[in-house]
Amino acid sequence: MGFFFLVQQGLGLPPQASSVAPAVDSLYKFIFWVSAFFFLLIVGLMLAFVLRFRKRPGYQKDVQAPTHNTLLELTWSGIPLVLVLIMGFWGFKVFLDINTPPANAYEVQVTGQKWKWLFTYPNGYVDEALHVPVDQPVRLVMTSEDVIHSFFVPAFRIKRDVVPGRYTKLWFRATKTGKFQVFCTEYCGTGHSDMLTFVEVHEPGGFERWLEAASNLLNTLPPAEAGRRLYQSRGCAQCHSVDGSGGIGPTFQGLFGHQVMLKGGVRTEADENYIRESILEPMAKVVAGFEPVMPTYKGRLKDQEITALVAYIKSLAGEPQPASGQ
Amino acid sequence: MAVPVGNALFGDNYLSHAKGWKSWLFTLDHKRIGVMYLVSILASFLLGGVFALLIRMELWTPQRTIMDAQTYNQMFTLHGAAMIFLFIIPGIPAALGNFVLPLMLGAKDVAFPRLNLLSYYLWVVGALLALVSIITGAVDTGWTFYTPYSTTTNTSVISMTLGAFILGFSSIFTGINFIVSIHKLRPPSMTWFKMPLFLWGLYGTAIIQILATPVLGITLLLLIAERALGVGIFDPALGGDPVLFQHFFWFYSHPAVYIMILPAMGVISELVSTFSHRHIFGYRFIAMSSIAIAIISFLVWGHHMFVSGQSNLASLIFSILTFLVAIPSAVKVFNWVATMYKGEVELATPMLYALAFLFLFGIGGLTGLFLGALATDVHLTDTYFVVAHFHYTMFGGTAIAFFGGLFYWWPKITGRLYRETWSRVAAFLIFIGFNTTFLAQFIMGAQGMPRRYYNYLPEFAPYHRVSTIGAFLLAIGFVMAAGVLLHSLYAGAPAPANPWGAATLEWQTTSPPPHDNFKTQPSPGDPYDVDRWVFDRSAGGYVLAASAAGGGNA
Secondary structure (H helix, E strand, O other), X not given: OHHHHHHHOHHHOOOXXXXXXXXXXXXXXXXXXXXXXXXXXXXXXXXXXXXXXXXXXXXXXXXXXXXXXXXXXXXXXXXXXXXXXXHHHHHXXXXXXXXXOOOOOEEEEEEEEOOEEEEEOOOOOEEOOEEEEOOOEEEEEEEEOOOOEEEEEHHHOEXXXXXXXXXXXXXXXXXXXXXXXXXXXXXXXXXXXXXXXXXXXXXXXXXXXXXXXXXXXXXXXXXXXXXXHHHHHOOXXXXXXXXXXXXXXXXXXXXXXXXXXXXXXXXXXXXXXXXXXXXXXXXXXXXXXXXXXXXXXXXXXOHHHHHHHHHHHHHOOOOXXXXXXX | OOOOOOEOOOOOOOOOOOOOHHHHHOOOOHHHHHHHHHHHHHHHHHHHHHHHHHHHHHOOOOOOOOOOHHHHHHHHHHHHHHHHHHHHHHHHHHHHHHHHHHHHHOOOOOOOHHHHHHHHHHHHHHHHHHHHHHHOOOOOOOOOOXXXXXXXXXOOHHHHHHHHHHHHHHHHHHHHHHHHHHHHOOOOOOOHXXXXXXXXXXXHHHHHHHHHHHHHHHHHHHHHHHHHHOOOOOOHHHOOOHHHHHHHHHHHHHHHHXXXXXXXXXXXXXXXXXXXXOOOOOHHHHHHHHHHHHHHHHHOHHHHOOOOOOOHHHHHHHHHHHHHXXXXXXXXXXXXXXXXXXXXXXXXXXXXXXXXHHHHHHHHHHHHHHHHOHHHHHHHOOEHHHHHHHHHHHHHHHHHHHHHHHHXXXXXXXXXXXXXXXXXXXXXXXXXXXXXXXXXXXXXXXXXXXXXOOOOOHHHHHHHHHHHHHHHHHHHHHHHHHHHHHHHHHHOOEOOOOOOOOOOHHHHOOEOOOOOOOOOOOOOOOOOOXXXXXXXXXXXXXXXXXXXXXXXXX
């Protein structure tokens, strides 16, 4: 019963949304049916022999039955050997397609870090999600800021480790528009299972419009609103909540203008300079009760962007505190 | 020649030979060392199993259920480390192999009894270091210790890796002992091709143990050097190469999975022949396939790294070699099935485990094809598909064979018979529980559910729930199996020398055996000539056909 459910569900595979997915799935199905045949053969014979030759009153085993047969041995070595070699070379052929990007691919830089993904587009704009045009090859040049991560898009059937100190590459051509899940698949610590994002595949023309609008945040929006978008797109949201709930880092709600207790017992006020310092040199003043795990944003956020983030955090301050001397 | 047929539980045997705790702790008797290993290894299995149940409980809901993310990461690391380093690797060789190998050879002990005891105490020290690591900030790296995560996490990586390093020596010493014993202690009439297949399995295992384990030792020492002294080997921040660690690690750890499965295959060869009451089919092919697996297993490690960025050519070579290693395993399976043909199949408890092995290892082996092929591996690696695959081979294969072997040799080890009905019910529950736990994981893995995930997307929840229910069925099965065995210790009927009708030499001495193993030197013939053995009602077990005709020899 479970078997038929599986076959009906496309053998468990997710929907296909990239140019290589159909080829990967064909091989998967070939291996599945070969395996199913051999499994049923082995288990079928096993059960048949248990029933037919089981020990029972009146049954006599055949003591003359042969105990070896070289021809049989060669047959059941040879046939599987041919089948697995077919699987091996077929797998290699499709693997080469997965690993060989066309020359005209659109390039996006990918940075993995605990525990988020950053995508840098050719114009310098950075986003937490990957946006791409449909039916165009996209090449990812990936590296990690800390430990090994792995970039996996099930619907595209692609995966590649993202390693610190070197660049790994991956390409795909999305064949369907929509949002597709991205997982980190190399264990990377506490937040490993939250290191999720998505690929959004845009219709022709839609990608260019999105990139232009997204790149121009600072010039078109009030600073606090631009800061809110940056908070979401640049990975602050992974660790800092804005509703007072706990996380890997302190919440931003009611932070600005208030006193914070630092590791070592010193108190300080969360003003503009404190926030700027904490973004650029996160280890300088760590809030008591939190691990010093935040990466620096030095060189990754422009001054204008930091100002926008400060404005956003300011907007979350809640009740203004009379004691704070702004 | 008189072959004993009786029980020695109340006479002279290795258990009654000497009394007091010192007689155990300082024993050089391979049987007692085997029993001490058995108790320790089963305790480790219990520990690893408790971790597994905690993991499955946490995964009942997509968010937090009973523990936080950090604790969960420690749990799956400890589950893997305890099961692999403390249970599966030493399980069959050090516990069952230690007890059975000299008996099968008709010898008094292994070649180096003192080394054997040292090997046990190294295991104890390694296990204690692992326990220290659990108490002082349990490691959260996964059992694979991948760099640079393992060199930067603030958990106690050093004591855990030092523990694994010392366990490696324990494993090497067992391997040396077995190789020398098989070469030097075989009786003259037991030629290589008259050796029981369990010994071929242990021989192949020992080759891998002594050649591959030192590489793991060196790798773990380098890791410790990097963590403790800041020597840059694997961490790119220090000028090292993190992928190098993976090459080193899998250079040991892939052959290590054959350290786990080869002795299990040896056990299955014994069980299938004995309980089909028929000569094993294709003896030479099974024996040689063990050696073929041992050799090829050294050349497949790169299949763990198809998405790490290694070159396409390297990936192709590793993929083809991986497929080649599947052939000798398939040959074994076909020969086991053929052994049942025209035999007299008896569904005793150990045979139920052997049949379960064929079913589960069949699935484990065949799903390996999906992971050996490059294109499909890209999609499936590091998902639950891999988790399910290696549980089907390591648990469905090795652990099931271990328990089959335990139920097979239990009457020889303890001198007691267990209750067949209840042990069969337990075996059946374990089989059902196992499939419930891990079949669901194949499906969610193919859909993309990554492994080592604390939180997961809600769409995977139904599969996780089925899996968790299965894990508890499995646990109930094992509790029942343990109950059957413990019950037999004080209430079991005395076991005859040869309760199953097997033709290997360990059944030609009393149950349990005397201190020196044999009162009269057995004469080895064909280890699978089971037709010479016939059931004798007065002895309660099997006796040689000639002595049965002569009216029994009790």
